[in-house]
Amino acid sequence: xxxxxxxxxxxxxxxxxxxxxxxxxxxxxxxxxxxxxxxxxxxxxxxxxxxxxxxxxxxxxxxxxxxxxxxxxxxxxxxxxxxxxxxxxxxxxxxxxxxxxxxxxxxxxxxxxxxxxxxxxxxxxxxxxxxxxxxxxxxxxxxxxxxxxxxxxxxxxxxxxxxxxxxxxxxxxxxxxxxxxxxxxxxxxxxxxxxxxxxxxxxxxxxxxxxxxxxxxxxxxxxxxxxxxxxxxxxxxxxxxxxxxxxxxxxxxxxxxxxxxxxxxxxxxxxxxxxxxxxxxxxxxxxxxxxxxxxxxxxxxxxxxxxxxxxxxxxxxxxxxxxxxxxxxxxxxxxxxxxxxxxxxxxxxxxxxxxxxxxxxxxxxxxxxxxxxxxxxxxxxxxxxxxxxxxxxxxxxxxxxxxxxxxxxxxxxxxxxxxxxxxxxxxxxxxxxxxxxxxxxxxxxxxxxxxxxxxxxxxxxxxxxxxxxxxxxxxxxxxxxxxxxxxxxxxxxxxxxxxxxxxxxxxxxxxxxxxxxxxxxxxxxxxxxxxxxxxxxxxxxxxxxxxxxxxxxxxxxxxxxxxxxxxxxxxxxxxxxxxxxxxxxxxxxxxxxxxxxxxxxxxxxxxxxxxxxxxxxxxxxxxxxxxxxxxxxxxxxxxxxxxxxxxxxxxxxxxxxxxxxxxxxxxxxxxxxxxxxxxxxxxxxxxxxx
Amino acid sequence: xxxxxxxxxxxxxxxxxxxxxxxxxxxxxxxxxxxxxxxxxxxxxxxxxxxxxxxxxxxxxxxxxxxxxxxxxxxxxxxxxxxxxxxxxxxxxxxxxxxxxxxxxxxxxxxxxxxxxxxxxxxxxxxxxxxxxxxxxxxxxxxxxxxxxxxxxxxxxxxxxxxxxxxxxxxxxxxxxxxxxxxxxxxxxxxxxxxxxxxxxxxxxxxxxxxxxxxxxxxxxxxxxxxxxxxxxxxxxxxxxxxxxxxxxxxxxxxxxxxxxxxxxxxxxxxxxxxxxxxxxxx
Numbered sequence: 022x023x024x025x026x027x028x029x030x031x032x033x034x035x036x037x038x039x040x041x042x043x044x045x046x047x048x049x050x051x052x053x054x055x056x057x058x059x060x061x062x063x064x065x066x067x068x069x070x071x072x073x074x075x076x077x078x079x080x081x082x083x084x085x086x087x088x089x090x091x092x093x094x095x096x097x098x099x100x101x102x103x104x105x106x107x108x109x110x111x112x113x114x115x116x117x118x119x120x121x122x123x124x125x126x127x128x129x130x131x132x133x134x135x136x137x138x139x140x141x142x143x144x145x146x147x148x149x150x151x152x153x154x155x156x157x158x159x160x161x162x163x164x165x166x167x168x169x170x171x172x173x174x175x176x177x178x179x180x181x182x183x184x185x186x187x188x189x190x191x192x193x194x195x196x197x198x199x200x201x202x203x204x205x206x207x208x209x210x211x212x213x214x215x216x217x218x219x220x221x222x223x224x225x226x227x228x229x230x231x232x233x234x235x236x237x238x239x240x241x242x243x244x245x246x247x248x249x250x251x252x253x254x255x256x257x258x259x260x261x262x263x264x265x266x267x268x269x270x271x272x273x274x275x276x277x278x279x280x281x282x283x284x285x286x287x288x289x290x291x292x293x294x295x296x297x298x299x300x301x302x303x304x305x306x307x308x309x310x311x312x313x314x315x316x317x318x319x320x321x322x323x324x325x326x327x328x329x330x331x332x333x334x335x336x337x338x339x340x341x342x343x344x345x346x347x348x349x350x351x352x353x354x355x356x357x358x359x360x361x362x363x364x365x366x367x368x369x370x371x372x373x374x375x376x377x378x379x380x381x382x383x384x385x386x387x388x389x390x391x392x393x394x395x396x397x398x399x400x401x402x403x404x405x406x407x408x409x410x411x412x413x414x415x416x417x418x419x420x421x422x423x424x425x426x427x428x429x430x431x432x433x434x435x436x437x438x439x440x441x442x443x444x445x446x447x448x449x450x451x452x453x454x455x456x457x458x459x460x461x462x463x464x465x466x467x468x469x470x471x472x473x474x475x476x477x478x479x480x481x482x483x484x485x486x487x488x489x490x491x492x493x494x495x496x497x498x499x500x501x502x503x504x505x506x507x508x509x510x511x512x513x514x515x516x517x518x519x520x521x522x523x524x525x526x527x528x529x530x531x532x533x534x535x536x537x538x539x540x541x542x543x544x545x546x547x548x549x550x551x552x553x554x555x556x557x558x559x560x561x562x563x564x565x566x567x568x569x570x571x572x573x574x575x576x577x578x579x580x581x582x583x584x585x586x587x588x589x590x591x592x593x594x595x596x597x598x599x600x601x602x603x604x605x606x607x608x609x610x611x612x613x614x615x616x617x618x619x620x621x622x623x624x625x626x627x628x629x630x631x632x633x634x635x636x637x638x639x640x641x642x643x644x645x646x647x648x649x650x651x652x653x654x655x656x657x658x659x660x661x662x663x664x665x666x667x668x669x670x671x672x673x674x675x676x677x678x679x680x681x682x683x684x685x686x687x688x689x690x691x692x693x694x695x696x697x698x699x700x701x702x703x704x705x706x707x708x709x710x711x
Numbered sequence: 712x713x714x715x716x717x718x719x720x721x722x723x724x725x726x727x728x729x730x731x732x733x734x735x736x737x738x739x740x741x742x743x744x745x746x747x748x749x750x751x752x753x754x755x756x757x758x759x760x761x762x763x764x765x766x767x768x769x770x771x772x773x774x775x776x777x778x779x780x781x782x783x784x785x786x787x788x789x790x791x792x793x794x795x796x797x798x799x800x801x802x803x804x805x806x807x808x809x810x811x812x813x814x815x816x817x818x819x820x821x822x823x824x825x826x827x828x829x830x831x832x833x834x835x836x837x838x839x840x841x842x843x844x845x846x847x848x849x850x851x852x853x854x855x856x857x858x859x860x861x862x863x864x865x866x867x868x869x870x871x872x873x874x875x876x877x878x879x880x881x882x883x884x885x886x887x888x889x890x891x892x893x894x895x896x897x898x899x900x901x902x903x904x905x906x907x908x909x910x911x912x913x914x915x916x917x918x919x920x921x922x923x924x925x926x927x928x929x930x931x932x933x934x935x936x937x938x939x940x941x942x943x944x945x946x947x948x949x950x951x952x953x954x955x956x957x958x959x960x961x962x963x964x965x966x967x968x969x970x971x972x973x974x975x976x977x978x979x980x981x982x983x984x985x986x987x988x989x990x991x992x993x994x
Contacts (some may be wrong), residue, residue: 031801032822032839034824165837166855167796167865168796169795169864171863179798208815209816211802270823271821275819300847302823303845318845320819322818325819326817329818330845332844333843336846340884343780344781344782
C-alpha cells in the first residue's frame, strides 16, 4: 500500500536537503525490513522546504511465535512431576492454563514456559514507532535549536504529513502531529491543502506552484535557459554547482534574462561571472569565450507580470559590477611585485610562518622539480611566477571574492607586462581546487601548483595535525588529491619519496614531528587519494590493493601497474598464476629467512626454476625500469611452468634442514621478484570464492 | 509617499504590534545592531524578550568617499529580537513586508542559506539572508551562541538594512537619491559625513592614538569586570571593537595582530556574558 511522508521545514541549505533525502533513502528501507515489512518502489524527492518519501509498503508485520519462559524447571516442577506454587503463579500472571506449561531448553538451562503467537503490528503502528527516531537521527554538518525546543535539526520543522493507504498516520515529533495537510508555494499559495494519495499530492502542489521532483525542476530550468539563449546564439557559462544549489532553493523555477551596461565588459570574464554568482546567484552568458552583456537568473515565482523581478536584479547587478570595477581599478595601481613584498605580514599557518616563508620554500621545491624533469629552460619564468603567486592575497578583489585567488593574480600579472608563461602559471596554480576541476594546462602552472600543494601537505602533516572525520580545515585531502592528479595527468616521472624528503628538509625547523613520521603520514594521506582516484576510474578494490603494495614512489609506475593488472586480469593464465603466488606465499609464511646457495640445488626441477628465474628476473627488471609493466607481467607469467614442475616433483619441506631452507630461499627469491609488480595475493579469484 | 522616515515608522508600528518594546538607539559606535546591550545581554538567560530599534551601524572599511551608489561607512539597521522565537516567525516577517505595501506575489522572495557569526562577541547563529528580486534586504538568524554561551531558549534576530529596503521601495539606483522625509534627502543628511569620515577612516585616523586608546579601553574593561560592573565593562568592549575597525581601515593591523586583537575582545566579552548569566541565574 502507498506510503507518503512529507517533512515540512523552513528553508534547508541545498546540501542538507540532498543529504537528508539520501539518508532517508538508505535508512528507511533498513528500518522497515528489520521490522519485517516488505518495501518496494522507494523514492525520496523534495525541495528546500519539504523532504518527501514515497514507498509501497506491506500492510502489517507477519505474526511471530514467541516463547515466554518462567521459573526454572527445578523450581516449577515438584519431584513427583506436579506443578509447584511458582509454576501456578507464573501461569496465572500470564493468563494461561497451567497445563499449557512445558519444559523449554535454553542456553541457561531448562525452564518452564509456553509458546504463543504474537500478532504482527500493523504498518501504521510501526511507522508511528519508527519514524520519529528516524527523522531525529538525520545527520547534518551543522544543526540548530529554535524557540524553546531542545530538538536539533538543520532548520526548524514546521509540519508533518504522513499517509498510509490514504489514511493519516499520526506520527508525532516534538509537539507536531502528522496530518494529511500540506501547503503550496509559501508566497504564491500558502494555504493549507488536504490530500489522500501521492498522485493527489503532486497534482495539488503543481497547481499551487510547487514542483516537488528536482528532476522536473531541472528540466524546466534548462528548457528556460534554452529558450532565452536561442535568439542570441549564446551559451550559459557553465556552473554546475550554482545550478545544483538553485535547483533546491526554488520550488517554482522561473528563468529570467537581463542585461547590464556594456561598459562593464572591460572587466575580465572571471570577475564578471564571480560578481554575478556570489550573493546574487546569476549565471553569465557567453558566446564562445566572450562575455555578453547579459545574465540568466532563476527566480522562485510562477511569472514576472510587472517585470519587477528582472528590473530589480538588473539594478542590483549594476551596483555589484560598479563595486568590482572599483576594486579592479584600485588593484591595478599597485604592482604585484610591490605587493609580494608585504607577504611577510600575512600568516600562512601559525607554526609554518608567513606566506613569504611559504613562497621561499615553494621556489626551492619548484626549482628542484624543474631540474628533475629536465625543464631548465622553464626555470626563470617558473621562479618569477612563484615569487608573485601569492601577491594577489593582498588585493581588494581577493578580499571581496576569495575564490578569485590565483586567477586574478594571473590576470593582473598579464596586465602588468609579465610573460604569458608567468601569468598562466599564476592563474592556474590553485587548480585542481575540486574533483571536478581540471589540472593546470601549462607545465609552469602544474609545477607551481604541485610544489605549493606538497608544501601544504607536508607542512600541515608535520605540525602533527591529522584529519578527523569530515573536518579538514586545511584542505589536506584536497591538496593531496591535487598532488596525485597533477603527477598522473601531467605524466611527471618524479620520485615522490625524494620530493617529500626535499620538502621536509625545507620545512625542517618548523615541523614538530620527526622526519620519518611526517613522511609516513604524507604517504598514507597520498596513498588514500591514489586509491580514491583508482576507484573513481572503476578499478576493483583488490586490484588497487595489489598495485599499491610495491609503493608510491613513481606514481606514473603505480598507475602503469594497475593498468597492466587490469589488462591481464582476463587472460587465461591470470587466475592460475595468482593461485600459484598464493601458494608460494603460504609456504613462506612461517619460513625462516635463509640464503640461497645454488650449489645445493640438486633436483632437475629446482635447477630449472633457478635458471628460469634468473633470466626472467633480468628481463622483467629492465622492463619495469622503463615502465613497461604489461611486458614485465607477461614475462613473469612464464615462471608458472617451472614453478608447477617444481611443486609437482620437488619436496620443499625436505627432511634435511639445509636442503629445506635452500628451497625456501629459492621460493623467497621468486616471491621478491613478483612483489615488485604487485601483491597478487590481494586479488580475489573466482575459483576461491566458490 | 515612501521615505526612510515612513519606513522606520511603519516597521516600528508593525513590531510594536507584535509585542516588541521600541528601544531608543544605543549611544555608542557599533558595527551592528546585534552588539548593543538590548540584544547582547537579553539573548542570554531564560527570560522572554521582545525588542525593536533603529541602530546606526559603522563599518569604516565600507566607506567610499560618497562616490559609490550603495556602499557607505555608516548605514542604518532596523533590529528585531524575539525570544523565544515564535514558531510562525517567518510568516510574521513576511507580513511585515506586506505592511510596507510590498505585494509579494509580484516579486521573487528567497531565504538563502547564510549563517552568521561574530567572532568579536563570541556569537553565531543559523539562518538566511532574505533576497528580494536579487537584493539582500534582511539578515534572519536563529541565535545559537553569544559571549561563548549556548543560548536557550533561542532568540530570533531580524535585521533589516534600511537603506537597501528603501532603495527597493523607491526603486532608486543611488543611495544618495533616497528621501529621508519628504523635504530632506539622504544626500543632504549624509553625503558630507560619508566623504569626511572616509578621509578620516582611511587616511587621517591617528594610528598611534587609536592603538593606545585600544589598549587603555581594553584595560578599563578588564578592571570593570573585576568590579562586576558588567554593563560599563561591555561598553568598553564596544569601544575596543570600533577602534579595532578603524585600525583595520587604516590597514594598520597584520593578520597575526588581527587574530590576537579579536581574541582579546572576545575573551573579555565571554567573561562578561558568563558573569551576567550567573547573576541572572541567581535572581
